[in-house]
Amino acid sequence: MTHTALSLDDRCKAYNRMADALVYLGENWKGRPGLNEIAAQFGLSPAHFQKEFTRWAGISPKQYMSSLAHAEAGDLLRQGASVLEASYEVEVSGPSRLHDLFIAHEALTPGEAGSGGRDVTLTIGKGPTPFGTGVLLFSDRGLSGLGFIDDQPETAGRAGEHVGRPEQAAFADLASRYPNADIRRDDTKAADFADRIFAPGARVPLALYGTPFRRQIWRALLEIPVGETRTYGEVARAAGREGAARATGTAVGANPISWFIPCHRALASDGRLHNYHWGVRRKRAMLAMEAGYREAEAPS
Structure with missing residues (x-):
């Protein structure tokens, strides 16, 4: 994944809107909202929202929702579900997907x-x-x-x-x-x-x-x-x-x-x-940004 990062000042200014976006995605990811629907929530064009989110977080909104699906699978596994059951529950393509983001x-x-x-x-x-x-x-x-x-x-x-x-x-x-x-x-x-x-x-x-x-x-x-x-x-x-x-x-x-x-x-x-x-909102933002780092480091 390649993208031009925002300057530190611009990332600072974008934080509040991006934190709100993370809350929205966290509450709605199971419904798989499209880019147009997400961007409309924040009064931005789809292209503007996609660019700002990706440059701030390091991953696209779609990739972030995928990381939430992985986290959901992890919760299910801790509750005793099998890997295969967890894969179907969060609608990923197969068990190997559950390990994509665990890059040290x-x-x-x-x-x-x-x-x-x-x-x-x-x-x-x-x-x-x-x-x-x-x-x-x-x-x-x-x-x-x-x-x-x-x-x-x-x-x-x-x-x-x-x-x-x-x-x-x-x-x-x-x-x-x-x-x-x-x-x-x-x-x-x-x-x-x-x-x-x-x-x-x-x-x-x-x-x-x-x-x-x-x-x-x-x-x-x-x-x-x-x-x-x-x-x-x-x-x-x-x-x-x-x-x-x-x-x-x-x-x-x-x-x-x-x-x-x-x-x-x-x-x-x-x-x-x-x-x-x-604040929990900031904690969520930090974990989301790290999801971007994992995605960038993951083998293609």
């Missing part, structure tokens, strides 16, 4: 850890991200925090989605993770830093400051391949903390670096997309 990517390595940010000077500021305006916290050693600003709460009426942090609250949220650090605001440096870390192929240095237990859990999150998810219990086992699912959930929620430390890949035992610190 190399995990990032976190930087040397400190404790609570003591004796560290950090810069904080806002900048564009593919998931809306972000708040970035970083030092010369790397990224220490990434959160998001929402001017308005997410859509009410969907369980777990009434979440929104205005600018002041988002800044305070990240700064509170590092109470012992000297934090200075610089939006220009933050925007430049965002351009670097969200550039295609960028290797992002991470500078983590947290308790040993939390760092263990965050490292376990880094080991979850793109396109896969884990329950809190599975993350706990991977970190060598068998039986610590509840504490693991707390550590996942305390992850200061969204997206790059992929806490969006961690799910509660029922497998639903809830309890994400920066």
Whole structure:
């Protein structure tokens, strides 16, 4: 699959509409809506919607609905259905299709850890991200925090989605993770830093400051391949903390670096997309974008 990616600023501006599109597709994919029908929901021409969605997510709306079918099959398999039964249930062509999107990517390595940010000077500021305006916290050693600003709460009426942090609250949220650090605001440096870390192929240095237990859990999150998810219990086992699912959930929620430390890949035992610190809508958007990466990497 080839396409020209949107600039980071354009991806940031497109986020709200694309997040709404993901909700619509998630609620209607079983009806297999056509491109004309989908585009009409957002007041765009089919060509405009197709282009914007594909350039933002990395896959077409049709491919995204296919990935939802794969996820549905996974849920059915966990409930005890056979592979063949699951294939027919979600209307895919055969059992091999169930494995198309499970492509592993190399995990990032976190930087040397400190404790609570003591004796560290950090810069904080806002900048564009593919998931809306972000708040970035970083030092010369790397990224220490990434959160998001929402001017308005997410859509009410969907369980777990009434979440929104205005600018002041988002800044305070990240700064509170590092109470012992000297934090200075610089939006220009933050925007430049965002351009670097969200550039295609960028290797992002991470500078983590947290308790040993939390760092263990965050490292376990880094080991979850793109396109896969884990329950809190599975993350706990991977970190060598068998039986610590509840504490693991707390550590996942305390992850200061969204997206790059992929806490969006961690799910509660029922497998639903809830309890994400920066909003379920954003979690869905992150998983959808990773579906685009999997599609791009899949053998043709």
